[in-house]
Amino acid sequence: MQQADFLKIVGPFQDKLFRLAKRLLVSREEAEDATQEILLKLWAKNKSIEQYKSVEAFAMTMTKNFCLDRLKSKQAGNLKLVHTNYEEKGSLLQKKIEANDSVKWVQKIMEDLPEQQKMVLQLRxxxxxxxxxxxxxxxxxxxxxxxxxxxxxxxxxxxxxxxxSYGIG
Amino acid sequence: MELDKIERLLEKYFEADTTVAEEKLLQRYFSKDDIPENLQQYVALFKFMDNAKEERFSKEVVLEPETRGAGNSLYKWMSIAAAVMLMFGVYLGKNYYDEKELEQQQALYAYNETKKALDMLSHNMERGTEKIGYLNEFVVAKEKIYNKK
Incomplete structure (x- = not known):
């Protein structure tokens, strides 16, 4: 498979991989690294990629496993990300997204969900x-x-x- | 009446009974500006989900096709070749060793056979000389007879 063909396959869902990774890993940089790693892994097995019914689903499963492993090793190494003081240094868009305070609050609530619920919510x-x-x-x-x-x-x-109700009261 | 429908959909939504289409409907409804007070608390939720769709993967991924692949396969073939050479070498070495061994065995056999033949020769020779001893006896006896005269 040529590079261009691969990109054509991966293109439509690479943002989804990234978003799932970010939902789990929280940090944008880590999610980007994870996504890159997964794309490279997919590329490395690009010969066998066609035998999968859905490359997208396969890639999603890979992302899930990869990120959960990351989280596990991080916990084991006692390097758990402190979500609350993680500061997003993203783009203009990012600022727009998080401009709304209560939207930010939803983000925080999501971060406290168990991994599986995070993923289900994200994917649905x-x-x-x-x-x-x-x-x-x-x-x-x-x-x-x-x-x-x-x-x-x-x-x-x-x-x-x-x-x-706190906000009102 | 629309409000009624939305509230029913919300109920289904939290039981995870809504279809994707119904969820899109909710999404669209909550993206409007005039949400009644009693539904205000859901606005942030749907807005969050809506915003989350906008996130993009922006990192450039460099795929190294030929060089990486070729490097990999070259390395693979080199190691296969090395393994084959090694096995071939061992095989040849073993052959050579076996040949030497056989040669040595043959040499030992030839030596033993030769020794046996020589032993037999010397044994027979001894027997010959023994018999010649009797001839000597004859000479001695003859001398005696002559000397008596």
Whole structure:
């Protein structure tokens, strides 16, 4: 496979890989490194890539596993990212995104969710995959995906309502 | 009536019973400006999800196709060649060693055979000389007879 063909395959979903990585790793730089690594890994096996039914789903699963490994080794090395004082030095767009205070709050709530719920929420509410696709990517049962999703959405809702009523009161 | 529908959809949304299309509907609804007070708390949630879609991977990924691939395969072939050469070398070495061994064995056999033949020769020779001893006896006896005369 030529470089151009590979980029054509990977192009439509590389942002999704990045967003999933960022959801898990939080830091933009780390997510970029992770995405790069995954793309290189995919490229390295570009001969066998065609045998996968969906390269996208395969890449998503790779991203999931890669990031979870990263997190695990980080925890083991006692180098856990401190989310609260992590400062995003992103683009103009980033500032626009986070301009809204309560949107920022959602971000914080999401960071406190368990990894699996983070991923499910990300893949459903941001990437709009259906349950079977998510189940396939995360190597879960579709029913488990639904349960995790419902739980995640409710957690976010409850915390938002709490915050909202504090804001008013 | 729209509000009613949205509230019902929200309920389904939190039970994870909505379809992707219904979720898009909610997304669109909450991106509007005039959200009733009782739904205000959900605005941030949908806005967050909406914003999150905008995030882009901006890092340039350098794929090194030919050089990396070729380097890899060259290295692979070199190691295969080296392994083959090594095995061939061992095989030849073993052959050579076996040949030497065989030669030595043959030499030893030839030596032993020769020794055996020589031993037999000397043994027979001894027997010959023994018999010649009797001839000597004859000469001695003859001398005696002559001397008596």
């Amino acid at each position: 509410d941001v990437e709009e995959y259906d349950y079977d696709e998510i189940a396939n990517m995360l190597e879960m049962k579709p029913t488990a995906v639904r349960v995790a999703l419902s739980r995640a959405r409710k957690t976010v809702r409850d915390k938002l309502i709490k915050k909202h």
